[in-house]
Amino acid sequence: MPSAHMNKFGDFLRRRLDGDYEVDEFGFDPDMTDNVFLPMLRPLYRKWFRAEMTGVENIPADGKALVVANHSGTIAVDAVMLALGIHDEHPASRHLRLLGADFVFDTPILGEYARKSGATLACNPDAERLLNAGELVGVFPEGFKGVGKPFRDRYKLQRFGRGGFVSAALRTGAPIIPVSIVGAEEIYPLIGDIKPLARLLKIPYFPVTPTFPWLGPLGAVPLPSKWLIEVGKPIETAEYADGADDPAVVFNLADQVRETIQQTLGELLLKRPDPFA
Amino acid sequence: MTVLVTGAGRYLGAHTAATLAASDTVHAVDVVPPTPELAAVLAAAGVEFSTVDPSDGHALGALLDEHSVRTVVHMAIAAMPFREGGRAAMKELNVIGTLQLLGACQRSGTVRKVVVRSSSAAYGASSRDPAIFTEDTELRAVPRGGFVKDILDIEGYVRGFRRRRPDAVATVLRFSPFLGPAADTALARYFSQALVPTVAGFDPRLQFVHVDDALEVLRRAVSEDHPGVYNVAGPGVLVLSQAIRRAGRTAVPVPGLAIPVFAKAFANLSIDQLEYLMHGKVLDVARLISEFGFRPRSTPETFKEFVSAVGSHE
Numbered sequence: 001m002p003s004a005h006m007n008k009f010g011d012f013l014r015r016r017l018d019g020d021y022e023v024d025e026f027g028f029d030p031d032m033t034d035n036v037f038l039p040m041l042r043p044l045y046r047k048w049f050r051a052e053m054t055g056v057e058n059i060p061a062d063g064k065a066l067v068v069a070n071h072s073g074t075i076a077v078d079a080v081m082l083a084l085g086i087h088d089e090h091p092a093s094r095h096l097r098l099l100g101a102d103f104v105f106d107t108p109i110l111g112e113y114a115r116k117s118g119a120t121l122a123c124n125p126d127a128e129r130l131l132n133a134g135e136l137v138g139v140f141p142e143g144f145k146g147v148g149k150p151f152r153d154r155y156k157l158q159r160f161g162r163g164g165f166v167s168a169a170l171r172t173g174a175p176i177i178p179v180s181i182v183g184a185e186e187i188y189p190l191i192g193d194i195k196p197l198a199r200l201l202k203i204p205y206f207p208v209t210p211t212f213p214w215l216g217p218l219g220a221v222p223l224p225s226k227w228l229i230e231v232g233k234p235i236e237t238a239e240y241a242d243g244a245d246d247p248a249v250v251f252n253l254a255d256q257v258r259e260t261i262q263q264t265l266g267e268l269l270l271k272r273p274d275p276f277a
Numbered sequence: 278m279t280v281l282v283t284g285a286g287r288y289l290g291a292h293t294a295a296t297l298a299a300s301d302t303v304h305a306v307d308v309v310p311p312t313p314e315l316a317a318v319l320a321a322a323g324v325e326f327s328t329v330d331p332s333d334g335h336a337l338g339a340l341l342d343e344h345s346v347r348t349v350v351h352m353a354i355a356a357m358p359f360r361e362g363g364r365a366a367m368k369e370l371n372v373i374g375t376l377q378l379l380g381a382c383q384r385s386g387t388v389r390k391v392v393v394r395s396s397s398a399a400y401g402a403s404s405r406d407p408a409i410f411t412e413d414t415e416l417r418a419v420p421r422g423g424f425v426k427d428i429l430d431i432e433g434y435v436r437g438f439r440r441r442r443p444d445a446v447a448t449v450l451r452f453s454p455f456l457g458p459a460a461d462t463a464l465a466r467y468f469s470q471a472l473v474p475t476v477a478g479f480d481p482r483l484q485f486v487h488v489d490d491a492l493e494v495l496r497r498a499v500s501e502d503h504p505g506v507y508n509v510a511g512p513g514v515l516v517l518s519q520a521i522r523r524a525g526r527t528a529v530p531v532p533g534l535a536i537p538v539f540a541k542a543f544a545n546l547s548i549d550q551l552e553y554l555m556h557g558k559v560l561d562v563a564r565l566i567s568e569f570g571f572r573p574r575s576t577p578e579t580f581k582e583f584v585s586a587v588g589s590h591e
Contacts, residue, residue, distance in 0.1 A: 019522030025514050025559050026408045027482045106404035108478025108533070116480070116516075125407035125414070 009035075026097070026130070027115030033095065037117050041084045044077075048224050049183055051081060055231035056089040064131040064174040065234065067096060067138040068165060070157055070261050071146030073184035074207045076100075077222060082138060082181060083117075085229055096138040097130050099123075099165075103204060124168050131172040139165045141254070144204045148193070154185035155269060157262045163247075163254035166237075170244035170253075175234035178257050180264035183227030186275045188212065225275045228268045232260055279304060280499060281346045283378065284353030284394075285326060288460055289488065291315040293352055295322035296492045297499055304344050307353060308370060331374030337381040341388060348390040348499055349382055351375065354431065356396065356424050357463060357547045364423055371427035379438045382445075390446040392498045393435050397453045397484075397510065398425045398549055402556040408482075411561040412451070412506045422549035432506075439504075448498045453510035453560055454553070456579055457488030458586030463550060469587050473521045477530035480518050481557025484510040485580060490573035497569050507568065508560035511576035517554065524584045 012035045015021050021031040045051045059065060069082055083096040098114075099122035105111040120126045122139060130137050140146060145158035169176050192208030212219030235257065243249030279302045284290030286307030294305040295318050305319055306329045319326050329336060331353065340346070354371050358364040375393075382388045400410045403418035420426055432449060439447045454464050464485075467473065486509055494509050521528045536551065566572050573579075 017522060019515075019519040021519070023482070023514055023516050023519065025482070027480075027514070027516060029516070102405045111404070112478060112480045115482070120408045121405065123405075123407050125409075125411075129407075129409060 026120045028118040029116040049227040051227035053085045053089045053229040058231045061092045066169045067177045069179035071140035071142045074188035078184035097135045099139045127168040131174045148205045151189040160254045163250040166250045166253045167244045169237045178232040178260045182268040183225045186225035187222035278347045279344045280348045282350045286311045290352035294324045298322040334377040341385045345387045351393045375431045392448045395451045399428045402552045409559045424549040446504045449506045453484040456485040456583045460488045473526045479555040482514040484576045487579040507565045510560040511579045513575040
């Protein structure tokens with residue numbers, strides 16, 4: 001019913017004009033996220049990428065959990081698609097609190113909207129605070145090594161850094177939920193990196209894809225690849241609780257998570273022989 | 278028991294002195310005499326006031342001896358350059374003033390406690406900072422603003438004092454910006470404008486502490502013993518755009534480069550305060566709440582009281 005929609009939107013506008021909404025201490029603005037960000041991304045997830053998510057029941061209905069996923073696609077579209085997918089497919093409509101690089105929070109506008117969407121800096125104090133508050137936290141341990149890798153390395157998981165995410169899970173007793181995302185690698189196939197321009201613009205890399213920067217703004221349209229997202233079985237961390245500072249325990253668990261994701265990526269790719277099917 | 282309150286010529290110092298005078302003998306000092314209004318506040322509370330030269334350690338020592346001062350509440354810390362003397366005078370008061378005062382306290386035979394007003398500025402502002410600062414969060418970026426540098430010096434002197442006088446109690450209170458129905462702070466002036474300029478592309482998370490709650494924390498720090506460093510802020514946050522709408526004002530985003538042109542419209546905020554309007558700051562007040570047994574009213578509540586006092590602009 002269009003009028004009901006208009007009323008709902010009118011109420012939203014009135015709340016924004018009065019400042020009558022709540023923001024948590026990280027700057028997460030659920031009112032803005034649910035009424036603006038997620039509706040804007042939904043067509044991209046459903047129509048453009050035809051995303052399919054399996055295993056969403058592995059995410060608990062409430063309480064803390066750390067979602068760990070592979071990262072790809074030149075810009076972090078996979079992170080917001082994962083957040084939208086979990087929100088829409090999970091019966092409890094949970095918000096995924098993403099952990100982002102400091103570069104994001106250094107950038108005007110981007111940093112502002114990242115916080116409003118519930119993201120915060122990828123650092124142990126923030127991750128542990130969110131987990132202790134019972135939130136669902138999302139992290140991409142490959143970081144820029146994952147998003148900024150050349151197209152020929154697609155679906156090859158990069159190094160998992162120092163495993164800070166594992167110690168955060170161990171310290172808070174949160175289960176780790178491995179997630180494998182297939183599809184993001186093909187949206188902006190990275191064939192080059194103009195390093196001097198990246199340095200000039202103070203960004204981690206300046207991407208060259210088959211369409212960008214040649215086609216200008218049109219080059220920013222992602223290719224319509226087919227996406228499959230599989231949420232894996234939770235890995236309980238309670239038994240390793242004392243190992244949060246033990247590099248051997250941390251690296252071991254990080255490897256286990258990495259192997260699980262890599263293996264699932266292989267299985268998903270077999271299910272999707274044509275990236276643009 | 279006599280309490281010496283410094284910075285009593287200004288709003289917060291004068292009200293601190295008046296609050297403490299309810300239970301202690303209070304002697305108040307500052308570099309400048311109070312305005313008639315604040316002088317009346319001090320007089321009504323029976324507080325004796327004298328002007329001092331903050332760089333004269335001997336005079337400060339003599340004052341401590343003369344009144345047998347047991348507790349020193351150091352409020353003479355300026356967040357903004359002075360109208361007369363500018364940044365040089367501000368630094369003189371903050372850095373030299375604190376150095377001399379703590380030196381005099383260290384030598385004094387009567388002083389058993391110092392309570393120092395510090396600021397959330399102590400954490401600096403960097404995109405690599407965690408979202409919420411605990412008292413143990415380390416500074417990640419070399420600060421740009423003069424006030425941050427002063428605060429770091431001041432806290433360094435307090436640590437030195439603690440080492441040299443382990444028998445004395447030293448309390449450092451890191452306050453978030455003050456807001457109160459009656460307090461005329463730079464931030465209060467900023468939010469009272471019909472059109473409120475903001476830095477385009479930034480919507481910082483803000484926290485305020487109600488002036489009355491700040492006074493209550495100071496009172497408890499004097500009457501009870503709470504050695505250590507404490508964050509003092511109203512729990513919860515408002516983002517700047519939201520605060521402006523709640524005040525019934527209109528935000529005018531200004532590109533960062535154009536800010537000097539709009540200095541007046543930014544209510545003459547200092548670099549530190551401008552940085553605050555870009556990056557904001559959120560403090561964890563769990564330690565304060567558990568150790569002081571006191572929970573300041575929340576940031577949204579504090580802001581609401583402020584707005585209803587100044588009247589929303591429609």
